[in-house]
Amino acid sequence: MSLTLDEARARAAMLSDVSYDLALDVTGRDDFRSRVVVRFHTEGGDTFLELYRAESLQVTLDGSPVTPVYDGRRIVLDDLKPGVHEVVVDARLQYVTDGEGLHSFVDPVDGERYVGGYLGLDITQRLFACFDQLDLKGPITLTVTADPAWTVLSNGRLTAAGGGRFGFAATPPIPCDQFVVVAGPYHSVRWEYRGLPMGWHTRRSLAAALDRDVAELRRVTEVCFDHYGEIFTEPFPFDSYDQVFVPDLNWGAMECPGCVTFNESMLPRDRVTDDDRRYRAMVIAHEMSHMWFADLVSPVWWEDAWLNESFADYMGYEVAETVAGYPGTRVSFEAAHKPGAYLADRRRSTHPVAPATEDVPDVATGMTIFDAISYGKGNAVLRQLVTWLGETDFLAGVNAHLSRHRFANATLEDLLSALDAASPRDVRGWAQVWLRQTGHDTIRVTRHGDVPVLTRTGVRPHRFTVTAYSPSLEPAGSQLVDLADEPVELPQWAGLVVVPNAHGDTFARVELDPFSHDTLARELSALADPLVRAVLWDVLLDGATPAAHLLLLALQLPREPSPTLVSAALDRTLNHLVRRVLPPAETTAALEVIAAACTAEDEPDEQRAVVLARGLARTTSDQGLLRRWLDADATDQGLALDPELRWAVVHRLAELGGLAAPQIEAERLRDGTDAGDLGTATALAARPTAEAKAAAWAAMTEVPDVSVRRFRALAAGLWSPGQRDLVTPYIAAYVAVAPALARRGSAFAAALGRAFPALALTAGELALVRAALHDDVPVVLKRYWEDELDDRLPWGP
Incomplete structure (x- = not known):
């Protein structure tokens, strides 16, 4: 209702x-x-x-x-x-x-x-x-x-x-x-x-x-x-x-x-990293x-939720980076958040940043557009608007809008009227292609002889920074370019490596020419600017085969100096490649590659040491190493285990069969907090036994008032890619019971969607999900399931 x-x-x-x-x-x-x-x-x-x-x-x-x-x-x-x-x-x-x-x-x-x-x-x-x-x-x-x-x-x-x-x-x-x-x-x-x-x-x-x-x-x-x-x-x-x-x-x-x-x-509770501070x-x-x-000016209906979230997301990153004293915040956006927006824009569930009112027929549908389009893409699109329009005209229009509708409600048309009055540019034409249409453009680098040429596939005007490098990746210059229907030649950079959208000014995929691609893939960490590297990590990983993805990680991660970029690359690899793409037979080898990339004998940068230790704790199969860490409450290099890192070690050791229930309970008592209770739930669910999986499933589905956080903690332990035989029965069970459980409320429905089996599925298992979607699946859960189907390819019958 x-x-x-x-x-x-x-x-x-x-x-x-x-x-x-x-x-x-x-x-x-x-x-x-x-x-x-x-x-x-x-x-x-x-x-x-x-x-x-x-x-x-x-x-x-x-x-x-x-x-x-x-x-x-x-x-x-x-x-x-x-x-x-x-x-x-x-x-x-x-x-x-x-x-x-x-x-x-x-x-x-x-x-x-x-x-x-x-x-x-x-x-x-x-x-x-x-x-x-x-x-x-x-x-x-x-x-x-x-x-x-x-x-x-x-x-x-x-x-x-x-x-x-x-x-x-x-x-x-x-x-x-x-x-x-x-x-x-x-x-x-x-x-x-x-x-x-x-x-x-x-x-x-x-x-x-x-x-x-x-x-x-x-x-x-x-x-x-x-x-x-x-x-x-x-x-x-x-x-x-x-x-x-x-x-x-x-x-x-x-x-x-x-x-x-x-x-x-x-x-x-304990260690606060630089990434924590930037994000906060x-x-x-x-x-x-x-x-x-x-709050001062509110939308009339939920199709304009982007007027809240895209503006706030843009302001959040911009102000933290340039005013509040947290350089590197834009690096976090480019590396950890913007890639999810590109992915979302390729799914069937994509929608315009500013959808039509009738496309949001009820509040439940409104809940589904608080997503990577309204946040990540909307943020990037507004950054492009400010780059294209100029900050002075942008703020003049925004202020007129806020004053005209103070303590009232307003629409996209109201905002466009204010921006149009403040700028000589065609704001409504810009909005039509950027805000009212789905999808993203592609910016390509080709060569006319040795001369780089930029072309665009799509319909949007773009203004962005292009940066050039020598073959040894020494900086050779940057310039702001406008790209629309006509190609842009860069004769001054003949024979050089060229990176379009190097500072993330616009929202478009980038395809490098073979010379630039191969040079950067070999020596990405040689680039001094972490913002350019953030853009390029995404460019190089997007569409890469699993083998190429793991090779890039193995070659570049040990040399990548930015903890932010190391963390983003690890999360992307583990959360997408390992848990959605790789068939079970390839999972163990992939985890070994990741663990090797995270192994650091002597890492002088504590921030980077923390990220690498967390990655190693999530992927290593060396139970002796994990036990040493727990016993010493520190890594072999002497890095103290904060609660997050210690529970990652406990989770992985339990997953490998190295911790029994009494030992996990001892960790819960040692911690003594609600976070420890959740870590215990995850570790118990991760144990490689049929009894552990059955107990976790019962706690997720048979306890009427299980909290959202506990449900998610249990799911994090239940779905272990290396335990395919143990969790297979729960895939069909999940598909069967989730729609009824999702009627508890939107937050619980979202938790159910995020608890989708975190391992590659067979064609038959994916068919179960497709069949279930023909029945009455609540809107929020339906959105999660459709996105999962779009992100996956079957690995077996």
């Missing part, structure tokens, strides 16, 4: 001036009380509020108790007279463990309890009765009854706290899916910056990690705040700014106005930019 486009349009035409006065009581451990006063103006007629699976439901309309039709999802309000109405909905609702609703979490470290409403598409109705759509924005006033010793955070500024009652100021008009409430014994660091209350918060058992990083987190917050204050003419739209690391968040982060939530993976700074910048793109 996901809300349809037609229903949303009809309701938006009928209603206006919506507001919510919400009271939550979270003192109960089994369920919570939700009481909301909804006020609105209507043109008259029938409408409905959404509220999911309420118990003890009581409804009052304009002061009189009523008994409306209620089917567990919608409260029908029929025959309303024109004018202003007030509906009071009082109910008991269940806590959840999958992050979709009011999530309840008990910290195994100290037994403390935390609750949080982390919302999003189709989720607000699991917390309170509402008109759950983007274009019925309204102010929300909140009161929470909770443990008096707790910290309670929400979108508005805290105005009253005493006796276990916490009151918050009304927000400006916001979409109700961006509401947030966070409650528990949080450890907090608060301060005021330029008159605005700010804070970083985490659960009490992670206090030491927050205190370790808080100076950096505060600096990044303030730098981003100042930068956005300079480039946006609209001031920061809200009255406070809290940032909270919350347990079990299904997203990387959520841009709730004035109170951003972050996945706790961004606050590591990027996400801080990304989410803060959402205060303007998504």
